[in-house]
Amino acid sequence: MMKGSKALMAAGLAAAVLAGCSSNSGSNSSASPTASESGSPSASPSASPSASPSASASPEAAKPDTSKEVKLKMYLIGDAPKDLGLVYDEVNKLMKKDINATVEPMFLSWGDYVQKYPLLFATGEEFDLVYAANWNKYGEQANKGAFLELTPELLNTYMPQTMKEMPPEAWEQAKVKDKIYMVPSSYKGFSHVVVGVRGDLREKYGIPELKTVDDFEKYLDAVAKNEPSLVPFDAGASTYATGDLIINTKFTPKLIIGSSGVSVDLKDLSGKLIDISQTPEYMEYAKKMADWNKKGYWSKNALLNKTPIKDSYLAGKSASMAGNLLDMSLSVATANQNHPEWKTELFDLYNGAATFVNPYIGDGMAINANSKNPERALMALDLLRNNEAYFNLTTYGIEGKHYKMTADGKVQALGGSESGFKVDSGSPWGWKTAALYKPLSDQPPEFKEIQEAWTKTAVSNPLLNFVFDTTNVKNELAALKNIADQYRTPITLGVVDDPVAAVNTMNAKYKEAGLEKVVAEAQKQIDAFLQSQK
Structure with a gap:
């Protein structure tokens, strides 16, 4: 968090930009964030419920009442690590003391979250906090009334630390019809896909370092022909990586219409929509996936496979993995700690193709509209985001058991494959703050190299902050999802x-x-x- 004069400057900037400037949805009044593999309208007075919050201090009279103990229920996406209970026992010791509350994390697994996430709200289940993101239909759920509106009064009263730390742009991106329903992460990164492979096998079969998808294909082919005990690439029904690797290195798409291929190419500032599913590139992709399937690059039951790609790789069942840069970096570090003989390597296959930095709303947390304790839930989130003790516990685990800090301020994971709480394994992405997130001591050197390369090729486009209001086409979107489930997934897996x-x-x-x-x-x-941006 910023201190001294920088904090004062940030507070003033937040008040000026958020309360007084235009928001980027002259269309956000007609926009909600899109689902993406991973705005705001005209200004309104800061006292208005629809205005962005400013970093002003709450009056002493509004100091929250915490005399009654509450138990908060929180839903996250991912698979719960073994030592989750131990970690949250420590979190709750602190939280009980600080705000007289405890929090119980619940998990929607990667294999089930697409179906189960909407049901949380449709069934009226009682809970308080929930992960939210533009790629997980944040705007669509907000429009359906799933989340509590976060007014400036609520945020300034119950999340004062976040008000000082949050970039003004993040609040603008979180707006849906000029109202805020999410507390975004303040950590910006890339969602582009990188691959991890076994360096020992790459060297064994004389394959040069991977620079393109064709290079990756040669590696997969060598494994398929020579390593019968390994699945070359253990893809499943939730796999998005192949499309990102092959399609997104030719386009720079931001998906606009979920469950379809309709996107904007961020290199094109005109904003003209393109349906990637109808391009020659997509047809070639479909042919390649069918070819990869026939060659045995993944298992025959891929449509039923719910095991995350990285888990299969780390268990020694497959020879490659793919995912976003941060996740793959952590997985490569784990693999090299557990199996140094694999010589696991990380490769960027974009090869200079245009990239873009994720919006802040790529990760965040929301409050269930039916929460009985929204104020305490916001207070808990303020601690998770900004208090280093909470942040370290939920991100790295228990110090001395799951990690230790090195002399140069880096996190060294402990326990190897036996660790019950690996870095980020508790799905803490919704409250990730740039100021508190620490580098790993064994982070692969490729991480920084790739990050720097992508930063150089990153394009800027106002449509990164565009959010699509789905209100007028809800029925059509539901029908499109059914089509995607029936036809698109089989094409993806060939x-x-x-x-x-x-x-x-x-x-x-x-x-x-x-x-x-x-x-x-x-x-x-x-x-x-x-037009509103001109």
Whole structure:
């Protein structure tokens, strides 16, 4: 967190920018964040419920009452680590003392969250805190009334530390129809995919260092032909990595219409929508996936596979993994600690292709609209985000058992494969703050190299902050999701007899389901949004 004069400057900037400037949804009044593999309208007075919060101190009279003990229930996405209970016992010792509350984390696994997340709200289950993100249909759920509106009064009263730390831009991105429903992460990074492979096998079969998807394919082919005990790439129904590697190195897409391929290419400032599913590049991708499937690059039951790719790799069942840079960096460090003989390597296959930095709303936390303890939930989140003791526990585990700090301020993970709480394994991304997140002592050197390379190729486009308001096309979007489940996933995994026919059928079904209507609505909102930026 900033101190001294910097804090005063930040507070003044937040008040000026958030209370007095235009917001980026002249269209956010018509926009909600899109799901992405991973705004705001005209200004309104800071006293208004729809204004962005400012970093002003709450009056003493508004000091929260914590005399009654409360138990908070929190939903996260991921798979709970073995020592989660031990870690949260320590968290709750602190929280009981600080705000007379305890928190119980619940997990929606990677294999089930797509189906189970919406049901949390549809069934009226009682809970308080929940992970929220633009790639997980934050705007759509906000429009449905799933989340509590976070007014400036609530945030200034119950999250004063966050008010000082949060970049003003983050609040603008979190707006849906000019109201805030999420406390975003303040850590900005990349969601682009990198791959991890076994260096010992790459060297064994004489494959040069990987620079392109074709290089990766040569590696997979060598494993498929020579290592019968290993799955080359253990893909599953939730796998997005192949599309990101092959499609996103040709386009620089921001997905606008979930469950479809309709995106904007961020290199194009005109904002014209493109349906990637109807491009020659997508057809070639479908053919390649069918070819990879026939060659045995993943298992025959891939459609039923719910095991995360990195878990399969770390268990020694597969020869490669793929995911975002931070997650793969952690996985490479774990692999090299547990199995140094694998010589696990991290590779960037973008090869100079354009990239973009994630919006802040790529991770965040929201309050359930039906929470019985919203004020205490916000206070708990303020501690998780800004208090180093809470942050370290939920991100790294218990010091001395799961990690230790090195002399140069880095985190050294302990326990190897036997650790019951690996770094980030408790799914703390929703409260990740840039000031408190620490580097790992064994972080692969490729992490910094790739990050620097992507920073150089990162494009800037106001549409990074655009959010699509799905209110007028809810029925069509529900139909599109059904089409995606039935047709798109099999194409992604290549489990189709004729990829050309499969793509043509999928696109025809999309049209029947009303995709053209959704595209027209999205394009209208994008055009209005871009006009508001001039």
